Amino acid sequence: MTAPDFRKRAIIAGVAESDIGRTPHLTELQLHAQAAKRALENAGIAKADVDGILSVTSARAVRMPAIQVAEYLGIIPAYTDSTSIGGSAFEAMVQHAAMAIAAGLCRTCLITYGSTQRSSAARSLTGTAAESWLPAAQFDMPYGLPMMAGAYALAAQRHMHLYGTRPEQLAEIAVAARAWARLNPRAWSREPLTVEDVLASPMISTPLRRLDCCLVTDGGGAVVVTSADRAPDLPHAPIHIWGSAEAHTHSSIAQMPDLTRTPAAITGPAAFNSAGITPRDIDVAEIYDSFTITTLMSLEDLGFCVKGEGGPFSEGGRLGPGGAFPINTHGGGLSYTHPGMFGIFLIIEAVRQLRRECGERQVANANLALCHGTGGALSSGATLILGREAR
Amino acid sequence: MSAKRPVPVPTPETEPYWAAARQGQLVIQRCGDCGEHCFYPRLVCPACMSDALRWVPCSGRATVYSWTEVRRAPGAFADDVPYVVGLVELEEGPRMLTWIRSERPEAVRIGMGVKVAFEPVSDDITLPVFVVDDA
Numbered sequence: 001m002t003a004p005d006f007r008k009r010a011i012i013a014g015v016a017e018s019d020i021g022r023t024p025h026l027t028e029l030q031l032h033a034q035a036a037k038r039a040l041e042n043a044g045i046a047k048a049d050v051d052g053i054l055s056v057t058s059a060r061a062v063r064m065p066a067i068q069v070a071e072y073l074g075i076i077p078a079y080t081d082s083t084s085i086g087g088s089a090f091e092a093m094v095q096h097a098a099m100a101i102a103a104g105l106c107r108t109c110l111i112t113y114g115s116t117q118r119s120s121a122a123r124s125l126t127g128t129a130a131e132s133w134l135p136a137a138q139f140d141m142p143y144g145l146p147m148m149a150g151a152y153a154l155a156a157q158r159h160m161h162l163y164g165t166r167p168e169q170l171a172e173i174a175v176a177a178r179a180w181a182r183l184n185p186r187a188w189s190r191e192p193l194t195v196e197d198v199l200a201s202p203m204i205s206t207p208l209r210r211l212d213c214c215l216v217t218d219g220g221g222a223v224v225v226t227s228a229d230r231a232p233d234l235p236h237a238p239i240h241i242w243g244s245a246e247a248h249t250h251s252s253i254a255q256m257p258d259l260t261r262t263p264a265a266i267t268g269p270a271a272f273n274s275a276g277i278t279p280r281d282i283d284v285a286e287i288y289d290s291f292t293i294t295t296l297m298s299l300e301d302l303g304f305c306v307k308g309e310g311g312p313f314s315e316g317g318r319l320g321p322g323g324a325f326p327i328n329t330h331g332g333g334l335s336y337t338h339p340g341m342f343g344i345f346l347i348i349e350a351v352r353q354l355r356r357e358c359g360e361r362q363v364a365n366a367n368l369a370l371c372h373g374t375g376g377a378l379s380s381g382a383t384l385i386l387g388r389e390a391r
Numbered sequence: 392m393s394a395k396r397p398v399p400v401p402t403p404e405t406e407p408y409w410a411a412a413r414q415g416q417l418v419i420q421r422c423g424d425c426g427e428h429c430f431y432p433r434l435v436c437p438a439c440m441s442d443a444l445r446w447v448p449c450s451g452r453a454t455v456y457s458w459t460e461v462r463r464a465p466g467a468f469a470d471d472v473p474y475v476v477g478l479v480e481l482e483e484g485p486r487m488l489t490w491i492r493s494e495r496p497e498a499v500r501i502g503m504g505v506k507v508a509f510e511p512v513s514d515d516i517t518l519p520v521f522v523v524d525d526a
């Protein structure tokens with residue numbers, strides 16, 4: 001006899017962004033707190049009821065982010081988590097929160113993120129100064145590969161070599177993101193964008209151009225995960241966790257087992273298996289777009305098209321408003337916002353789509369949504385499948 | 392740009408690699424138990440967890456697994472653009488990040504044969520790089 005699925009014991013009750021874009025008047029902790037306050041209000045849950053805290057930050061100087069955030073908010077948690085796997089951490093944290101709640105360790109988890117990457121100009125092309133004994137400090141950094149663009153460029157180059165993927169096809173992903181962003185008043189970049197514009201943008205590291213790369217913004221987000229038995233008392237209908245999985249395969253791009261096979265190839269099938277559905281059942285997908293190639297390979301690895309077909313699959317406006325396969329409906333990291341890590345914003349948008357709150361950019365009949373985060377140098381992946389109805 | 396280039400600081404674990412590079416030799420570790428080669432240097436074999444790792448010379452031959460021409464570079468490298476960073480697969484199996492030096496960077500291709508060469512970057516440190524192998 002198998003134990004009941006832990007995912008059925010928890011729901012997503014609330015989501016919110018902090019102020020986003022350019023917020024020089026706010027510190028990272030304030031962004032965590034602002035998003036947390038708004039997400040708890042959205043959930044209809046009091047701070048006093050929070051007994052699980054899951055926080056991570058892109059500022060490496062904050063060595064114990066969950067401790068710092070919990071202190072700032074006045075929370076003494078029974079469950080705590082600072083999973084540091086890059087931008088996919090938040091999808092993994094929803095899984096962790098559900099596990100902790102199902103195990104009875106806590107009842108309500110608050111997941112928070114905040115970054116002032118734009119105002120503090122924290123994104124350096126060389127990457128954050130590393131401890132000199134780290135393998136990457138000795139064997140990668142001396143060669144001046146731009147971080148992270150260079151790592152993703154190596155993957156894109158190999159994908160093009162193996163499968164004939166073309167720059168125009170990568171550009172379609174940026175164009176679709178922009179078309180969605182034009183429907184999102186909170187998006188950073190809202191001017192019209194064409195494939196030609198993307199191809200005319202400056203080359204950063206071949207074959208990736210500036211407009212193949214995500215934005216640098218400030219911002220934060222928060223997600224409230226609580227026990228499913230609380231759902232009847234809450235103002236919003238609960239969002240259900242159908243499936244989830246996480247994986248990582250390497251730290252340095254030099255150690256990636258196969259440059260064109262991302263961790264999504266592990267987490268996609270595992271998440272679909274746990275949900276008992278197939279990629280064809282997904283109505284809307286929020287797929288991390290740190291770079292256009294990130295999304296293109298994730299589409300393949302998650303099973304939305306076969307390996308190597310991500311280029312043709314992305315053509316013809318399929319991914320944009322009115323297209324057959326809507327993704328990154330807020331405008332993605334490419335056009336909406338990207339404060340260091342983007343994973344929490346994938347969840348926020350998926351929940352809003354499933355609640356049918358998205359106005360002009362609402363995908364019709366959105367019942368099942370997939371979120372897939374990617375972290376590091378294609379290092380980590382975490383997939384969530386969320387439903388409007390209980391599984 | 393005034394930023395200083397990152398120059399490797401060897402540790403006891405990696406010193407044999409850097410000492411060999413200073414002598415114009417490429418060495419990596421090979422597992423005495425399972426026979427796999429590994430790179431970067433480690434205390435235990437990532438294939439089988441054995442600690443019987445020995446330093447062995449490489450043939451110096453490799454193929455280009457992927458590459459990128461850097462056009463906009465990190466501060467310390469800003470004046471060097473364009474330059475080609477490659478991920479090469481050694482004949483022995485492991486891959487390493489490196490520079491691919493070529494008179495004709497536009498001719499670099501995945502699958503192309505390359506061989507090791509050495510470029511000193513400080514009094515103590517010499518970096519392995521790869522050049523097109525005409526053999």
Ligand SMILES: [Zn+2]
Nearest residue numbers: 422425436439
């Ligand atoms: Zn071994």
